Amino acid sequence: MSDTVLFALEAGLNGLTVGIMYSLVALGFVLIFKASGIFNFAQGVMALFAALTLVGFQTGQVPFSHLINAIFGAHVSDFGFTMPAFLAIILTVVVMVLLALLIERLVLKHLVNQEPIILFMATIGLAYFLEGLGDIMWGAEVKRLDVGIPQGMSSWVDETTYNLFGYGFYIDTLSLWALLIAAVLVTGLVVFSQYTKQGRALRAVADDHQAALSVGISLRFIWVLTWSIAGIVALVAGIMWGSKSGVQFSLSLIALKALPVLILGGFTSIPGAIVGGLLIGVGEKLFDFFMQPVIGGATENWFAYMLALVFLLFRPQGLFGERIIERV
Amino acid sequence: MLDNTQDGYVTADGRQIGPVVLELKNITLRFGGVEAIKNISFDIRTGEIRAIIGPNGAGKSSMMNVISGFYVPQEGEIIYKGYKRAKMAPYQVARTGIARTFQNIALFEGMSVLDNIMTGRMNLMKSGFLSQAMWWGKASREEDEHREKVEKVIDFLEIQHIRKTPVARLPYGLKKRVELARALAAEPQILLLDEPMAGMNVEEKEDMSRFILDVNDEFGTTIVLIEHDMGVVMDLSDRVVVMDYGKKIGDGTPDEVRNNQDVIDAYLGVSHDE
């Protein structure tokens, strides 16, 4: 195999890591969109907020310490203990569920019959609010996140590929773990929605709001449930991205790319979200690899959006979505 | 009885009906494998009130949508004012002088009654972009002229008191009337009314019937309407097309249709799988 092909293959494989990240954020979108028809712009910021909270718990930070210090002239920063990763993760899950509860109580409940575009704009407001809240609670500096997922070059991949092609690929072990965790997460979700009572209720609501209500499913409960699950998915995304490049604001910007992922995968398809995310992750790396000499680098900034634009023009329902037929 | 010469006929109440203005020839419309309209032909004459009736799912609304350009039939042709109509978008159909209302009201909820009706005159207003941007010359003059015309429609339909009310705040019956006003403001040659009296009480129905007759009488507008209330249809219309399962099963004056055996069967629910 020629070198170019090998390099391209390596670049593409590295795109998988980013792709999983996109997939996970997109997955959160799809869950909420299916259950409530809401296009949750804040999904990416939820990942940031979850990661910030996790680091905060792990390192024993005092929440709102900057604010407390500013108001009372105190000098508090942390409690002086560190928390085991699994305990911190459980506590963060609790926080995300509480957040879902609050969002339902304070926001969604009051916007029930509004047009989708109003709801969408409300979630943009929610994104801003959460971003500010996260920064005030835990501070805005870039944080290291480590929950014990192994990192660094995978020597196994390196050796195997060297033996095969005479050129060792550089793949981060973290990527392999991310792939595995994402697979477990998706399997878990499928099992949950197929085999539990709540899961069936969820699918019923996704299928037909009115009918689900008439058989006695509580819509408010379903909303809290989906937003909680979306919060947990956001936490997983936050952990992965945080482990890779630290917890920082850029996380929420990267999560914006979940939007084009949805257009590729369709707004209502879970497999679509996963495949779409991987496609865009790999696609943008390959595009950059081949186009860099021609039009310059950093095309990752826009490749996904332009691809989505092309899709919107020629296949608006995405790869897996249902065709939208408008009736007069 | 009808005098079906090229030049029209005289109705029972003495109105002169003109020549054919719109003719539908062998129209077939399919959605996927389902045939919503099966090889239907009929014509509409200038100045008449033409009704399309039939049980639910007979294809009446589809027929309306074919005439107004929302659906393009797979087979058949539409002859309008003597020429075969090319494939057109709904807005182009509107510009040829065909206006319509919808079964479930399609008003602009965010605008006032006045603005809604003014939109009906859109195609009659000619001022250019720059004139509008400067609000100078033609644009402002035209706005006043057309406002005057719209006020006449408002008077005619007796909705002066709600002129500046946002449409979203109106009750159902008044919304139906505003929608009619918007269609009238376009000064159409043919007015299509899709169930103009659906969901109305007796009093509102009487009002609406009166308006429809008046429109036909005063402006000479040709009217095509779909309606469920048989009493109303038979009173209002000059000729009736009856549809069932996408087929035409009757066509003629109200009396003729009333005595048509197929029509009676369709309405009494005789089994279809003979």
Added chain:
Amino acid sequence: MLYREAGDFKTSYASDNQTFPIRFDRAAYWVAIAAAFLVVPMVLGDYWANSIVIPFLIYVIAALGLNILIGYTGLLSLGTAAFMAVGAYATFKLTTAFPGMPIYIVFLLSGLVTSAVGVLFGLPSLKIKGFYLAVATLAAQFFLIWLFTRVEWFYNYSPTGQISMPERSMFGVIITGASASSTAVYFTCLIFTVAMAWLARNLTRGTMGRTWMAIRDMDIAAEIIGVNPLIAKLSSFAVSSFFVGVAGALTFGVYLGAAEAGEAFSINKSFLVLFMVIIGGLGSILGSFLGAAFLVVLPVLLKLMLVDGFGWPADLARHLEVMIIGALIIVVLIVEPHGMAALWRTIKEKLRLWPFPH
């Protein structure tokens, strides 16, 4: 009974259609215009000019533009900042290529260039709606900014990658560049803002505005009365982008003086303008003014109070501001989806009856 309309009868359709049908409003409008042109320049200091008044005037233009698109036509855009960047870079290229061109003409031409780009990115709106369109406009945001930071021709191969505005004057007054007085800048922005607001009002009151609103409220019904959706949507994109482009041209030309696309026109600026429109009032000219004023004043006020007053760290105040803005958006959408402009209307209706409640 300070505010009243009794006895103010209309005898022609023209007078019924005017912008301020109530005599009191008309008077207030002329007083405001007179004050803006005659009184404000006398008392305006550099600090207030640069931190509040000039950004306010420029943001009004951008908000008017975005409001035409979202509020009047119902097309959601998240790419406002990128279109502002188009206006800014067009101004840069035009002034450096044609040094003799009057600067006001440059600003207007920049608006027209933006208009063309806007129409291009507006094409998908013919097929898609709502948040699908939002994603399409994100493509504009990221692609255009990438273009302006990567393609050297756009910044005349300057080693810093920045564009900076050369000095230009009109009628002997320096308007752009470092030595322009804040009074000259103020008048430039004021003239543009007043003219653009007047344009926006004219375009939204007549056939064009009704066409846009018809598309917004129900596109199917719009077609049935003869609206060509292609022309309606693209004209909205064109007009909206023209406004946004002029705002970008002024931001770069007279306010910042130097800019780098990625910083000055990031996606956060797109959101800021969107928030102005939502808080001020969707589909309202007055709302664009109120929203711009509110979101320009809020950070300054918070900084004065928290940082200068209580000695808080600046970044903490900034985070609090982000949080407040986010919460406000949600509250406005819940309580009054038509924003401050609708609130103002309600107050006026109450005032009209005051002091007799019934």
